[in-house]
Amino acid sequence: MQKPNNMMLQTLARLIIVIVLSFSIYLLLAGHNGPGGGFIGGLMTASGILILYLSFNFKTIQAVIRFDYVKVIGIGLLFASLTGVASMLFGFPFLKHFFDYFTIPILGEVELTTAMLFDLGVYFVVLASALKIILTIAEDDK
Amino acid sequence: MLTLLHWAALSPFIAAVLIPFLYKYLKRIHTGWFVLILPLVLFVYFLSFIPRTSSGEVILNNLNWVPSLGINFDIYLDGLSLLFALLITGIGALVVLYSIYYLSKRKEKLNNFYVYLLMFMGAMLGVILSDNLIVIYVFWEVTSIASSLLISYWYTREKSIYGAQKSMFITVFGGLSMLGGFSLLYVIAGTFSIRELIANADMIMASSLFIPAMILVLLGAFTKSAQFPFHIWLPDAMEAPTPVSAYLHSATMVKAGIYLVARLTGVFGGVPEWFWIITTVGLVTLIWGSVSAVRQKDLKGILAYSTVSQLGMIMSLLGTGSAAFYFQNGDNALYMTAILAAVFHLINHATFKGSLFMAAGIIDHETGTRDIRKLGGLMTVMPITATISLIGLASMAGLPPFNGFLSKELFLTGMLNVTEYGIFNLETLGIIIPVIAWIASVFTFLYCILMFTRTFMGDLNLSKLKVKHVHEAPVGMLISPIILAALVIVFGLFPNLLAYSIIEPAMAAIAPGIISPGEVFDVHISHWHGFTPELFMTIGIIILGVLLFITFKKWENSAFYRGERDIFNSVYDSGYNGLIAGSKWITRIQMTGRLRDYFIYMSIFIIFILAYTMYHYNLPAIQSLDLSPVPIYMWLILLVFVGSVVIIPFINNRIALIIATSVSGFIVALLFVLFRAPDLALTQLLIESVSVILFMLVFYHLPKLKKVKTPPKMKIVKLIVSIGFGLMITLGSLSAFSMGQDTDFSSISEYYTENSKEEAGGYNIVNVILVDFRGMDTMLEILVVSMAVLTVVSLIKLRFKGSEDI
Secondary structure, X not given: OOXXXXXXXXXXXXXXXXXXXXXXXXXXXXXXXXXXXXXXXXXXXXXXXXXXXXXXXXXXXXXXXXXXXXXXXXXXXXXXXXXXXXXXXXXXXXXXXXXXXXEEOOOEEEEEEHHHHHHHHHHHHHHHHHHHHHXXXXXXXX | OOOHHHHHHXXXXXHHHHHHHHHHHOOOOOHXXXXXXXXXXXXXXHHOOHHHHHXXXXXXXXXXXEHHHOEEOOEEEOHHHHHHHHHHHHHHHHHHHHHHHHOOOOOOOHHHHHHHHHHHHHHHHHHHHEOEHHHHHHHHHHHHHHHHHHHOOOOOOHHHHHHHHHHHHHHHHHHHHHHHHHHHHHHHHOOOEHHHHHHOHHHHHXXXXXHHHHHHHHHHHHHHOOOOOHHHHHHHHHHOOHHHHHHHHHHOHHHHHHHHHHHHHHHHOOOHHHHHHHHHHHHHHHHHHHHHHHHOOEHHHHHHHHHHHHHHHHHHHHHHXXXXXXXXXXXXXXXXXXXXXXXXXXXXXXHHHHHHHHHHHXXXXXXXXXXXXXXXXXXXXXXXXXXXXXXXXXXXXXXXXXXXXXXXXXXXXXXXXXXXXXXXXXXXXXXXXXHHHHHHHHHHHHHHHHHHHHHHOOOOOXXXXXXXXXXXXXXXXXXXXXXXXXXXXXXXXXXXXXXXXXXXXXXXXXXXXXXOOOOOOOOOOOOOOOOOHXXXXXXXXXXXXXXXXXXXXXXXXXHHHHOOOOHXXXXXXXXXXXXXXXXXXXXXXXXXXXXXXXXXXXXXXXXXXXXXXXXXXXXXXXXXXXXXXXXXXXXXXXHHHHHHHHOHHHOOOHHHHHHHHHHHHHHHXXXXXXXXXXXXXXXXXXXXXXXXXXXXXHHOOOOOOOOOOOOHHHHHHHHHHHHHHHHHHHHHHHHHHHHHHHOOOOOOHHHHHHHHHHHHOOXXXXXXHHHHHOHHHHHHHHHHHHHHHHXXXXXXXXXXXXXXXX
């Protein structure tokens, strides 16, 4: 991978990344009731991180983000499947979801659902898969 | 409900999970000691059921698994299951004990060995305890896998891999046929439960699918129990460590086929086809095995063919015994003697063959060879092993007072009885059956003498052996074969110990409904019956066997004795090579390595499948396209879209290509926005962005675009395929649209709109579908994505270097 040294790009990337990442988390959380969800959120986070990789030195970013993406995929799959298994422990079918409304200070009434945990699993898998595939291909210099 | 019996069947799998940890963290203690506890406990546990099963009680514990498909993990314990459970756990415990001394804890990968062994034990318990055919099938295949893994335990040896592969191919082929047979039974009777099948036996017999189902099921049983001509895998399975051969390949797994036949006698028994197929295959296996065993020079080879032959014997007994179902309330003793002999010999075979395998293992362990041409004179050096072998071989040869004599006599009685049946053309052909049985027994006698004299008599020739000193095996290694040899004597002297505790309940389980409830089969086993034909047959066997042995020097140089390879091996080998060559040929003609060729295949396939569907449903039927007006801006967007696609083939610059493709992608996103599908639009936009980034990242590595010259003929083909593809997709979508308007299918989206809030608490239907209504799909989808990632990583990171090829 080439080492880009583009001041404009790097400055802009620093600015953009904050917006992209926070928007992606918003998308993840808003998914159940508005546009968004784990898949979209994961992709957006991935594209945000990819912008970093594009504009900065590969090694620099690697030093900052120290995740083994394959492990993140595993964690995501665990999240998704364990949410499904959890309902089985209470005698419900696999992947049955539950939700209820709670009142939390400052935020007001909030809906909490086990589907969110499942979606979080999807988020992790999509995020890490996109990054892992692209970075593996990009890293390959043969 | 999960009952204790369920846990008993599953406990080996649970124990298997712990083995790697025990092996890793408690290296000083041989892992086998931990494993030993389980079969011992299970053996005692199953022993406690004897009072219940011997009083005719049947234990049935239900556990729903997939009730909608009729698949339930129902445990069914009767006399037959209990007999097998005791064999599996009892012999299992002895084998594990033996393996502790056989496998060195320093040199061997004990964790692998015991995990596979426990996996097998659990699967085998599953097979014999389950009432449901599908559950049986699943466990059945697990035993095949475990067996192959154990055969290839020393996987660096080429022969081990060959043997493992062979057993896998043959038994899995049989397993799949069996699954077909089970499915046919389900089609006929609508149930996978053996109890219910037996209850509906009359209805099944009347079906036209009866014979196909029977043959398919029998293929499974015959391949597993190494029946002729599928027996060839068993001799090659001898590459496994000896404890495995003693356990899987003589005492338990190879008897799974016999178990299945015995268990399903209640379903299929009573028809001539069942009788003749099983009897014939059994007898041919019996004689083929015993004659082949004479030719072998490897101790374990002799034992392998002898096992094949003995399995054939038990199988033929089950075949002739099935006539009891034809007569129903006839003279029980006449038909049931065969079943009695089968059950009794099953137990006896496990005891004497187990001890013989262990003795062979000891000889191999101490002398470094199993070749009877190199061995000899071990009697004085290894007196205990010699005694064990003598007892085992005498029992196998059918000499009194050992248990083998008793069951051999019963076997001969059973075969002689056949001539008195007077059904299924037996008046004329029947006489062949006892004759074959007798000839095969002569050969059995012969190889037993050969094996003993060649190994233990004569002179010990150390120069032929790899070791300097030969001595008796350590005590620990001798315990298990001594126990088994002791059982050979005990069962021989006091056969009635087993008669009503184990044998009779097993017979009642094989032949349900033959006698009325409350009655029991008459089991009378004794050494002396008076001067019966059986006695003279036995004397004849001994005389002829000894004669053959004395004159053996004459036969020794014949081509028959010098070769030892089974001719059916060449059938397997050429079939195997043909399969490989055929697969290579098929791969070569289609895998060109050019992406455009693959696209042509895919497109042609899609064209044909769409064309066929349309033809089949009288389409395209574009009758009433009730379209809403298309505004001008939409036309403009579509124009740009089409333009961006059309231009792609004419671009020679990579950057321009990337831009052109992403233009079409972004326009699709725009269309989603116009049709008010924000989730889709967002996804499409993100996918486009990510793929553009990917292109940018790999751009640096890509080679220069090259002009490829396509011959004009190919150009025409490509043109036709492209046009056909476009046409089919257009027609297909229009027809689908028009069909949807013509018929009154109510769209499922209404259901989602109505229930998304109440049922799942979300306003975004798309998301609710993804995470809740169709959560399982998403679950599998992310699994596929993860697998794709691993594939990409392994493709790139583990790339072959240079000109390496598979």
